[in-house]
Amino acid sequence: MRTSKDIYYISDGTGILVNNLGNALICQFPEINFNEERFPFIRTVATAKKIMEYILKRSDGHRPFIFSTIINAEIIAVFNVPEVEFFDAYVFFLERLENRLNAKALWAPGASRKVTDVDIDRRVEAIHYCLEHDDGTKTSEYDMADAIIIGVSRAGKPISSFPNTICRMAYSAT
Numbered sequence: 001m002r003t004s005k006d007i008y009y010i011s012d013g014t015g016i017l018v019n020n021l022g023n024a025l026i027c028q029f030p031e032i033n034f035n036e037e038r039f040p041f042i043r044t045v046a047t048a049k050k051i052m053e054y055i056l057k058r059s060d061g062h063r064p065f066i067f068s069t070i071i072n073a074e075i076i077a078v079f080n081v082p083e084v085e086f087f088d089a090y091v092f093f094l095e096r097l098e099n100r101l102n103a104k105a106l107w108a109p110g111a112s113r114k115v116t117d118v119d120i121d122r123r124v125e126a127i128h129y130c131l132e133h134d135d136g137t138k139t140s141e142y143d144m145a146d147a148i149i150i151g152v153s154r155a156g157k158p159i160s161s162f163p164n165t166i167c168r169m170a171y172s173a174t
Contacts, residue, residue, distance in 0.1 A: 004033040006064035008055050010048075010079060015040035018069040021089055042070060048078040056083055071107050 007026065009018045015038045026034050039051050055064060065085045070076055080086040094105045129145075132138060142148060 003031070004035060006035045006055075006059045006062065007037075008051075008064060008066045009036065009038040009068075010042055010051065010066060011038075011040050011069045012043050012071060012075070013040065013069070015069075018067050018089060021069075022065075022067040022087075042075060043072075045074050045078060048075045052078050052081075059084075 007022060009015050009022055011018050019036075019038050022036070026032075042048050042051060055066070058064075061083075063083065063085055065087065066079050067087045067089065068076065068079060069089050070079075071090060076088065076091075080088070090107075094107065098105050
């Protein structure tokens with residue numbers, strides 16, 4: 001048994017999903033040292049070919065693992081070759097989900113991060129509310145706030161305190 005293995009995470013997006021999936025799986029094998037690299041935003045066949053050339057050269061014939069969340073079939077074909085062990089998360093899960101749900105998946109890259117006009121409008125509205133109510137102004141409208149953050153003025157109480165939430169906030173100086 002080898003004590004080390006090269007693993008490459010490839011994605012047409014940020015690569016965070018495939019990286020997290022791969023790490024969740026390989027942590028089950030603590031006796032093996034994994035050499036990991038992530039290649040995000042692979043959106044052309046030309047880029048895929050360059051990366052595949054790098055992977056094959058670096059792995060020196062030891063059949064590296066490639067974990068993928070790429071949707072484009074032409075790009076997948078570049079990586080799904082006999083010289084590597086290819087793990088395609090989307091094909092594995094989406095095909096099974098399509099069968100179980102009796103529905104067709106979008107098969108669109110970045111679908112989970114797609115921002116609609118409604119989302120943008122809500123964000124802009126929340127930012128305007130924050131600016132209008134900064135440092136204790138318009139306290140009569142605080143009842144409209146989803147959260148009120150209290151802290152020393154200029155201490156930095158950003159909206160990013162609530163990274164997964166679009167909300168109106170009233171900032172107040174103490």
